[in-house]
Amino acid sequence: MDVPAYRSKQVYEWIYQKGITTFQDMANLPKNLQKEMDMQYAIDYGRIIDNQLSVDGTRKLLLQFSGDPQASVETVFIPEHHRGTLCVSSQVGCSLSCTFCHTGTQKLYRNLTAGEIVSQYMVAAWIANDFPRRANQQRNVSNIVFMGQGEPLYNFRNVSSAISLLTDHQGIGMAPWRITISTSGVAPLIPRIAKELRVGLAISLHSADNDTRSEIMPINKTYPLQQLMESCADFAKLAGQQNRRITFEYVMLDGINDSDSDAKRLVKLLKHLPAHGFYARPQKNAKGEMDMMRWECGIPGKEKTPWENGIYKCVLLFTEDYPAVPPKCQFIPPLFHPNVFPSGTVCLSILNADKDWKPSITIKQILLGVQSLLAEPNNSDPAQTEAYQMYRSNINNYERKVREQARKMAR
Numbered sequence: 001m002d003v004p005a006y007r008s009k010q011v012y013e014w015i016y017q018k019g020i021t022t023f024q025d026m027a028n029l030p031k032n033l034q035k036e037m038d039m040q041y042a043i044d045y046g047r048i049i050d051n052q053l054s055v056d057g058t059r060k061l062l063l064q065f066s067g068d069p070q071a072s073v074e075t076v077f078i079p080e081h082h083r084g085t086l087c088v089s090s091q092v093g094c095s096l097s098c099t100f101c102h103t104g105t106q107k108l109y110r111n112l113t114a115g116e117i118v119s120q121y122m123v124a125a126w127i128a129n130d131f132p133r134r135a136n137q138q139r140n141v142s143n144i145v146f147m148g149q150g151e152p153l154y155n156f157r158n159v160s161s162a163i164s165l166l167t168d169h170q171g172i173g174m175a176p177w178r179i180t181i182s183t184s185g186v187a188p189l190i191p192r193i194a195k196e197l198r199v200g201l202a203i204s205l206h207s208a209d210n211d212t213r214s215e216i217m218p219i220n221k222t223y224p225l226q227q228l229m230e231s232c233a234d235f236a237k238l239a240g241q242q243n244r245r246i247t248f249e250y251v252m253l254d255g256i257n258d259s260d261s262d263a264k265r266l267v268k269l270l271k272h273l274p275a276h277g278f279y280a281r282p283q284k285n286a287k288g289e290m291d292m293m294r295w296e297c298g299i300p301g302k303e304k305t306p307w308e309n310g311i312y313k314c315v316l317l318f319t320e321d322y323p324a325v326p327p328k329c330q331f332i333p334p335l336f337h338p339n340v341f342p343s344g345t346v347c348l349s350i351l352n353a354d355k356d357w358k359p360s361i362t363i364k365q366i367l368l369g370v371q372s373l374l375a376e377p378n379n380s381d382p383a384q385t386e387a388y389q390m391y392r393s394n395i396n397n398y399e400r401k402v403r404e405q406a407r408k409m410a411r
Contacts, residue, residue, distance in 0.1 A: 001040060003033065009170070015043060016171030019122065019131025045119040056358050061123065065116050070109055073149050075120040077128065077141065080365065081350050082372050084128065085143040088120045090159050091150025096184055099216045100206070100251055103149045112150070114161035120148075121166060133173070144174065146181045147202070153186035153193075163197050182249065187223040190231040194238035201235055202247040203228070207257045208265035216256065225269065232273060245278060247364060263290040277311070278371075280363050293318045297329075299367050301406055302375040306399040310406035312374070314346070316363065323359035326351045329370060336405055338377040338388040347383040348373055 010028055014020040023029065023037045049072060050062035057079040065071045073089035092109040094101070121144060125131055128140035144166065146152040152159045159181070166174045180200035181193055193201055207213035213220040220228075232246055248270065252258045263282060267290070277300030282290040295316040301307025312335060317328040329351055334344035341347060349356040350369050382388035390398040 001036070007033065011037075012171060016165070016168070017133045017173075019126055019133075021045075045122045046116065048123065056360070058360075059124075059127065061120075061127075063120060063123065065112070065119070073112065073116075073120070075124060075148060077124050078360070079140070080361070081356050082369060083142045084140045085145060086121060086124050086141050087145050087147045088117060089148030089150055090117060090146055090152040090155045094150050095154065096151055096217070096219050098184065098204075098218075100253060106149075108150075111155040111158055114158045114165065117158065117162035118165050118172075121172070142178060144179045145202070146179075151184055151186065152181050153183050153189040156189060156192070160197060163199060180247070182247075184217060184219050185223050185228045186219070187227045187231040190228075191234040191238055194235045198239070200245070200247070201232075201239070202249055203232065205248045205266075206251055206253070208262065208269040209257075212257060212262075216253070229269065229273070236273060246273065260289055263292065278364075278367055280316070280367065283315070295327075295363070297363075297367060299371050299374070302371060305375040306402035307374050307406055310409040312409055314344070314370070316366065323361075325353055326357040326361070327366070329366065335374075336387050336401055337374060337384060338379070338391050339373055339381060339383050340387070341383045345383075346370055346373070347378075347381050349378075349381070 007029065011023075011026060014026045020026060021043045023034045023041075023043075026034060029037075046063040046065045047067075048061055049064050050060075052060045054060075059077045061075045061077075063073055063075060065073075071092050073092055075089065076087040078085045078087070089112065091111050093106040094103045095108040096104060098104040121141065125139075125141050130137075130139050130141055133139075146159060163176070163179060166172050166179065167176050176198045177200060180202050181197070182202040182204055183190065184204045190201065193199060204217070205213075206216060208225065210220060210224050213225065223231075236246065250257070250266070267281060278298060280295050280297040282292050283294045283296050285291045285294075295318075297314050297316055299312045299314065301310040301312065312331060314329055314331045317330065319325055319327075329346040329348070331340055331344040331346065334340060334342060339347045348369055350361055350366065351357060377388075377391055379388075379392070387398070390401070
């Protein structure tokens with residue numbers, strides 16, 4: 001259809017900023033153009049076949065595209081204390097046959113188009129009341145992970161186009177650092193995530209032993225661990241500061257990858273990768289063995305806050321009741337902060353079984369939550385009298401003391 005460029009821009013903004021689904025509602029378009037577009041085009045985000053809501057707020061959607069019963073994919077929205085993460089699919093089915101994954105039991109049917117990938121966000125954003133989008137509006141769907149059905153790097157072109165749509169500031173405007181691609185390890189394409197897409201990277205690892213990984217993830221026979229780690233190192237060199245951190249996903253499989261020797265192999269495999277800010281690893285006990293119940297962690301202070309440049313060391317203490325019961329997070333030495341007890345224990349709702357703790361919360365999410373708490377104290381839950389009173393009565397003195405603390409804890 002031959003229309004002026006400014007009309008195309010108007011339609012684009014109606015769809016991706018305001019979430020409008022019919023041309024008749026695009027008020028600044030002439031009536032004849034509305035009718036003509038309605039005759040030639042349709043705004044179609046697919047059909048919701050199933051919509052399941054968990055008691056913790058997690059929502060699982062089954063979407064069908066193009067009226068094709070076989071072209072159905074799952075999309076999952078996970079609301080959390082400081083964010084809402086949408087897990088999107090990139091393919092219908094999968095070709096990788098990972099033994100622990102349900103999608104691996106299905107054959108690859110086809111790649112999703114860029115529009116079908118973005119449609120998953122549009123449907124979730126509508127349900128989460130993120131439309132119409134306003135300047136400085138905090139999104140309920142704040143983060144996106146390509147961690148649903150399919151291997152996103154085997155659909156690189158369409159995933160790339162979808163990310164361009166998702167991050168376009170004239171439309172949806174999602175920040176690239178809020179998007180993560182999870183891959184099973186398509187090593188040659190990993191550096192392109194940094195160079196071309198500039199989004200985050202997660203590696204579906206699950207074993208640090210080549211033989212074991214090849215058994216549970218056949219892709220390891222094509223791209224073994226050494227090649228995968230080299231690609232991860234390349235990603236870290238090429239990525240911007242915001243997205244340089246790599247997440248490694250590891251599902252504990254009873255009797256397959258959960259021994260002490262597996263933990264040691266994992267530490268050895270990953271220790272050569274550059275660490276940027278966050279770190280978390282099991283401590284060694286008196287016998288030199290990995291203690292999976294006690295993790296030493298480091299949390300970087302947020303940029304452009306008084307906490308910047310500091311690396312704040314803490315331990316996560318797990319019990320046998322985990323994950324039904326949250327771990328305890330304790331700073332060593334204790335920090336000057338309104339929500340840190342004199343003992344160093346952090347007072348945070350997602351670490352409280354009676355408040356916002358969920359068994360699905362990961363170590364990464366805990367550390368990110370603590371990082372946010374450092375920069376933005378919770379006045380309704382004070383744990384340290386001096387820091388709380390200074391924060392409330394003299395913010396300049398409080399920030400000065402925090403900066404001094406950051407200098408002492410800089411690497």
